[in-house]
Amino acid sequence: MSEFAHLMPNVVHLGWLGQNGWLTSIGQTLYMTFWAALFGGVIGLIFGVGLVIFDKGGIAENRVLFNIFDKIVSIVRAIPFIILLAFIAPVTQAIVGTQIGPTAALVPLSLCVIPFYARQVQAAISSVDKGKIEAAQSLGATVPDLIFDVYLREASSELIRVTTVTLISLIGMTAMAGAIGAGGLGNTAIAYGYNQFSNDITLVATLLVLILVVFVQLTGDVLAKATSHSHR
Amino acid sequence: MAKQLINLENINVSFDQAGNTVQAVKDASLQVEQGEIYGVVGYSGAGKSTLVRVINLLQLPTSGKVEINGEVLFEKKDGVTKQIGTKELREKRRNIGMIFQHFNLLEEKTVIRNVEFALKHSKKKEKEVTAQALKLLKLVGLEDRKDFYPAQLSGGQQQRVAIARALANDPDILISDEATSALDPKSTTQILDLLKRLNKELGLTIVLITHQMEAVKQVADKIAVMSSGEIIERGELVDVFTHPQKELTKELIGTQGELKKAIHLLDKDAIQRLNHEEWELAHLTYTGTNVVDPIAAKLYKDFDVEVSIIFGNVDELRGTPVGTLFVTLKGAKDNREKAIAYLKKAGVDVEEYSSREVIA
DSSP, X not given: OHHHHHHOHHHHHHOSSSTTOHXXXXXXXXXXXXXXXXXXXXXXXXXXXXXXXXXXXXXXXXXXXXXXXXXXXXXXXXXXXXXXXXXXXHHHHHHHSOSSSHHXXXXXXXXXXXXXXXXXXXXXXXXXXXXXXXXXXXXXXXXXXXIIIIIIHHTHHHHHHHHHHHHHHHHHHHHHHXXXXXXXXXXXXXXXXXXXXXXXXXXXXXXXXHXXXXXXXXXXXXXXXXXXXXXX | OOOEEEEEEXXXXXXXXXXXXXXXXXXEEEEEETTOEEEEEOOXXXXXXXXXXXXXXXXXXXXXXXXXXXXXXXXXXXXXXXXXXXXXXXXXXXXXXXXXXXXXXXXXXOHHHHHHHHTTTSSOOHXXXXXXXHHHHHHTTOGGGTTSOGGGSXXXXXXXXXXXXXXXXXXXXXXXXXXXXXXXXXXXXXXXXXXXHHHHHHOOEEXXXXXXXXXHHHHOSEEEEEETTEEEEEEEHHHHHXXXXXXXXXXXXXXXXXXXXXXXXXXXXXXXXXXXXXXEEEXXXXXXXXXXXXXXXXXXXXXXOEEEEEEEEEEEETTEXXXXXXXXXXXXXXXXXXXXXXXXXXXOEEEEEEHHHHHO
């Protein structure tokens, strides 16, 4: 251990706990990732499904709703995250009562996940064979049946894959949010590593993010494979 | 007369494609009686699939009337549209099973869950649903595969699951949209036999769309021929096959090809040496097995007409053997006329091609 302390004095100096401790920042990154994924994911999923079913030739074709969904997704997606972060600060203030810290970051993070995930979900469930929809309709299936039993179920493996992609991209965004005071591993890497010339801190923070990303990717791959029964 | 189950009247369907209006179905009417197997044939793009999708309103017609079992599901005449509600339509659809070329099973559900999916809105309890699904899988001979996923089954087996699923709600009608087109010959025969059996045992009315003439030959009672969105010919299977009226029908059932083959096989040199007036080519068609008399011998003995067989073929149309013979008849014109009259009286259908026509 002393050898490690000798090699990476700043890393050890930050300690495990406390305001700047490693466990604290890991916890903050996981906190932001989890809640932003949950809020943004649920709403993004709804948008993604909406984009497919309301589209021309969709199972609940509705031009007005489609255009609303499509425009919202396109516009929000076009705003770079770092700008969005600053841009919606007043909204964040109104919702969570503060503009800094991990909880405040949840607002822009979720907002950013929504269009990203919506487009991914749209692509994933569009890949479901139209013939399956038609067959289900010929059996008298309702719109909810078509959404849950056909679209979401048949695309489940593909949905897990795009969820993995979204999560990884979200982890990257939490690091960026860290730069403006949201805490987490990104904040540690920049505020204590980069800004204070403590390269050992930057290195360890990067490795921890990397481990998290690899873990998410591997879990996603395993789950996607386990869910798929279409090629055996 | 059996009850009319499907009545499509003056159906038009048009699509907008990149600014152009494409008329997929033109003023087509189709009546199918209870217990029939009705084949709809034609080349790809003839509008067959579009027309039958109108039956369960998977395709809304641009105009026309759709009547199933005496109930109007859709009617649009002179700009006035009548259509049953979404909920009723869903219920009606459960009375019209449908199977597809690519089976369209849910790949993430097991075989039995696929069948149970069709019963999701039935009034039955869960146990009864499972029992019904098992009963149907037994009917198609796949109860031992109930926990398999579709991808683990062969194409023929998947189509049988699709049939079980289509029959889950005890429908009166089954629409088969190119259901055997993606299958190998053996599976095709199995599926067609199954359809025939269901037709007999359950009294199921079947509308069979296909471009495979072999399929309709095996099972259909009646057929309609479609081309560019129109029904150009229709009737009893044997009638249409033995007396095709339209060129396209002849092409589809292969008469055209056979004639070409016959002409090709003729010994041109030997023929050239003969007087044009003394021979002709004849296409003889006969149904049933009543024509087993030694025709050639009879024509030679009684009419002094020499018969040379170029080639022959026996087909089976729904169990009725239909024979085809291409022959040259040599002899004096009067004698040939008498011989042909004799053949016609004996129930043989004769189509004559004069020597000039053949040489040209």
